[in-house]
Amino acid sequence: MGAFLDKPKTVKHNSHGEGNGLHYGLSSMQGWRVEMEDAHSAVLGLPAPGMTDWSFFAVYDGHAGSRVANYCSKHLLEHIIRDSLVARGTQGFQAGSDSSTSDPSAPVPPRVEAVKAGIRTGFLRIDEHMRSFSEFRNGVDHSGSTAVGILLSPEHFFFINCGDSRAVLYRNSQVCFSTLDHKPCNPHERERIQNAGGSVIIQRVNGSLAVSRALGDYDYKCVDGKGPTEQLVSPEPEVFEVIRAPEEDQFVILACDGIWDVMSNEELCDYVKSRLEVSDDLERVCNEVVDTCMHKGSRDNMSVVLVSLPNAPKVSEEAVRKDAELNKYLELKVEEMLCRRGELFPDMVTVMRNLSTDSGMPPLPPAGGLASKRSVIEAVYSRLNPYREEDADCEKHDQSESLVGRK
Template identity: 35%
Template structure:
């Protein structure tokens, strides 16, 4: 489990305040652990966000071994940093000085340009990590020549759901069947749609490529993989793509928390149930005594959700991140 509510520089001086986050990742009833989580509050202050800080959170659910999920955890945020550093696109175009365009329209055009830049940056991140996964060894988990047979490379894969928080927006990029859900008021708002092979548009895409979807315990691509998009899976790449889908959600005063989790949670707990559990935890005051088990309500929410999933009979690894949006930034 992890919990973050402040940041300091190398000299111990306070840096930008960060959101309160709770996370937990459990092996559950599986014989091995293939999930990974990534929590980077105050990752950077990029040009695209007018040099204001952004927070980065992600859940990766591996299959065919832990190596691709591990690769995503260790490299995705660094690739994002590189892409953002290379992005110096001028957001405000020539229309900003056109008196014939209303202020509201200019803001809308600017926002559309910002969204396109974010999509381009994140799509490049997924493409680059996908290429790295192709040369990752199934046995060693490394992407350099290791002496293993060529057929050991590119066998594993991983889902990836990423959330980037700015002061005004929640940006989600999703590839696979991990999920992001926003708790707003008493509503549960999905910020990603699972890439399942029986999703009509996903099945049509797979069949158009000459593949097929088999139904046994669940829908599977070629009877093998239960997700229609993923990073890696070189042997299925004709049908399994790594292209993410995006959502951009304006933050509102009613926003309570953001939940990111692998399907080990979502297979047994609905969006509404997850939000209800998290909401009840977040309504409690933050504990401060030494005897407290959890240092924050968001941490308690993540732990309770995983425990509930286990009680419901989840047979997969379970990874959960809960970001408290009500208190947003903690003053340090």
């Protein structure tokens, strides 16, 4: 179920890009977990004939190790494109016809059903392929990974989900679509697990695994007489096709359960919308998401990909002004608390508690609350903390002891 560190690791991995009429940013952070098991993919322009105007994004949430998540982040897309061609014949993923095409030799965009079938085939084939790796075959590695992704064509969104990471589409300032989590307690998932001779105990497969679909996890995929989609844990993704509405679509969020554990679909989208009105730096917005979720109590690895579409919220001068005023208000309030003479220097818990009861507080970011402004508060606290040098020395001492212990 995972072990935790004494202090969270808050160094982030970031990336961003633009193309095919969209922008994206991503952020991933280890947080409180002893290992970073998340991975991600971001591809603008697919490496297949006639698909340079397609894009692919995905988040992989590993468990019991990072091997499966890391391998899938590098190779799942090529399996979807290449292996599905083999599985479905020479045309396969790109099977289609378009009588309006002026050049009969030009690559033909794939049909919707061919894309959905190709995605499914790609998942099954990469799962079969990884099973042959020596570390899985010999039982040395027991890792698995969820996968949530989106394949964007000029006309369609193809949402892909296998596990309990999640993707949402924000359209017309509301959540228009969300993938469905694959949990063992879901009736359809429970039925498959029981038919394979397993059970659901404390909402986990055989009392252990918290997801009912995943790549890897071969300990749960060895029931004789059952096909790959009939095992205790299935590698089969659900694929949902949504027609794009360019004048209405605003953004797509892909995130692991470390994000969704502390924010609902609506809360995260409202928060992201409010931050896009303050900054068009998508990496910064994603960093604020993972920091806010950690301060809201998430103890897991956290990864989020934000895909901004042409109709995304734009930076507003009024929103920027209000955000700056809120930051200034918080800074002054914290300074006031810390500079009171004759009182013991308060800890951060006390500072946050006092701020939470401040009736004169300007409006906080929706769904983010004080947690989303923790960095502003901590900056003032660190600057005015009379014990900060001593704390820093103690921290260095703790780190050196930790390093010695690892040698």
